Amino acid sequence: MLKIACAALLIVASAPKRPAGVPTRNLVQKESVIFGANSIQRLYFATSSSYSRNHDGKKAIDSDRESAWVSQQGNGPHWIEIDFDTKRLMTKVVIYPGRHDNYKTVKSLKLQFLYEGNWFDFSTVRLDEQQTVSCLDLFSIPWGSYRDKVEIDLGGIDASAFRIYIPAGETFGGYAAIAEIELYMGATKLQYFDDRLLGLCFPVKNGFLPDADSAYPNSPRGYRGGVHVGLDVFAYHNDDSYTPIAVTRKTPILAADRGTVIRADWDYKPMTPEEWKNQSAFYQKHPRTFVKRSFGGRQVWIDHGNGVVTAYNHLSGIKSGIKKGSSVGKGDVIGWCGNSGLMGEAEGKNYGIHLHFEIWVDGRYLGYGMDIKDVRKYFSWIFSNRP
Numbered sequence: 001m002l003k004i005a006c007a008a009l010l011i012v013a014s015a016p017k018r019p020a021g022v023p024t025r026n027l028v029q030k031e032s033v034i035f036g037a038n039s040i041q042r043l044y045f046a047t048s049s050s051y052s053r054n055h056d057g058k059k060a061i062d063s064d065r066e067s068a069w070v071s072q073q074g075n076g077p078h079w080i081e082i083d084f085d086t087k088r089l090m091t092k093v094v095i096y097p098g099r100h101d102n103y104k105t106v107k108s109l110k111l112q113f114l115y116e117g118n119w120f121d122f123s124t125v126r127l128d129e130q131q132t133v134s135c136l137d138l139f140s141i142p143w144g145s146y147r148d149k150v151e152i153d154l155g156g157i158d159a160s161a162f163r164i165y166i167p168a169g170e171t172f173g174g175y176a177a178i179a180e181i182e183l184y185m186g187a188t189k190l191q192y193f194d195d196r197l198l199g200l201c202f203p204v205k206n207g208f209l210p211d212a213d214s215a216y217p218n219s220p221r222g223y224r225g226g227v228h229v230g231l232d233v234f235a236y237h238n239d240d241s242y243t244p245i246a247v248t249r250k251t252p253i254l255a256a257d258r259g260t261v262i263r264a265d266w267d268y269k270p271m272t273p274e275e276w277k278n279q280s281a282f283y284q285k286h287p288r289t290f291v292k293r294s295f296g297g298r299q300v301w302i303d304h305g306n307g308v309v310t311a312y313n314h315l316s317g318i319k320s321g322i323k324k325g326s327s328v329g330k331g332d333v334i335g336w337c338g339n340s341g342l343m344g345e346a347e348g349k350n351y352g353i354h355l356h357f358e359i360w361v362d363g364r365y366l367g368y369g370m371d372i373k374d375v376r377k378y379f380s381w382i383f384s385n386r387p
Contacts, residue, residue, distance in 0.1 A: 044083040060178045061192040068098025068179040078176035081163035092184040095150040098177030105177040110165040200256040201331045207236045216375045217367030224283045229365040230358035249316040251337040255328040256310045263301035276346040297341025313356035
């Protein structure tokens with residue numbers, strides 16, 4: 001299997017500009033993720049090495065304890081570093097050791113902080129604790145236990161960078177693995193990716209995430225003088241092949257999660273080609289202040305009850321029973337792909353058929369303020385382990 005040292009190969013854009021006179025650190029050789037659902041703040045990370053692309057440092061901060069950062073095999077030392085590049089109040093770190101091929105990996109670890117350019121040991125923890133068990137007061141036998149969760153009380157510190165350090169020789173078989181690193185400020189667990197979005201159902205069965213940047217949020221939409229706020233799904237595969245198949249008017253659309261329908265356009269009426277062109281020309285020169293006839297066409301919106309709303313645009317039809325106020329389950333069919341609201345529909349033709357899928361979090365669309373690389377990472381994280 002190909003082994004990749006992610007800290008050496010992954011290069012990201014520089015950190016946000018600081019006011020004049022404020023020192024900055026070199027973060028060029030660190031990978032990053034957006035810190036929170038709709039934030040311009042980044043969380044940087046780096047590792048001593050990674051076993052593969054599927055075991056990189058991001059797996060230790062993805063809110064999924066079934067995945068893990070795994071190092072390359074070697075005597076060590078091994079480490080994973082977390083860097084906020086800015087002041088961060090911390091009261092507790094929780095570490096879940098990971099496994100490689102279902103085997104334990106780490107014997108002991110250190111929590112280290114960076115002070116005046118040098119790492120120092122804040123806490124040292126043994127995971128493989130040996131105990132002696134007495135049997136009927138006749139003899140004793142050694143018995144090993146293993147800690148699958150480590151909580152380290154920080155007592156309240158102000159820091160911007162820390163790392164989990166596994167010393168040389170402190171692994172089983174040469175691999176180090178960390179399944180998850182959780183950071184707390186008081187009772188609040190700091191979010192890397194937003195846990196509310198983990199495990200959403202992809203809205204098209206076996207659907208592909210798009211290749212083109214233009215199919216993601218924040219890409220320009222010249223024909224209506226705006227920007228894209230959703231994800232465009234054009235293709236899927238069947239159960240025995242990964243060959244892309246274009247969606248059609250018969251391709252079902254699935255609810256991303258259980259919730260309540262808050263909009264279902266049963267009274268939708270298509271625009272004529274002339275109406276479509278006139279509206280397009282107007283919005284190319286004037287800002288939109290009220291959407292009376294949407295280029296999104298026939299739509300269904302679902303409120304998932306936790307600050308998350310999903311919207312499904314361009315539908316060719318809505319399933320019977322899907323109406324405002326009705327309840328839906330995760331993966332329920334709510335309608336079918338189409339090109340409603342687009343010029344293809346206005347002309348009575350089939351071109352442009354796809355699903356436009358939006359995720360709204362606390363009143364903002366997912367991707368707001370992010371660049372395309374971060375948007376892609378976020379959607380990949382949400383749908384990497386599809387139900």
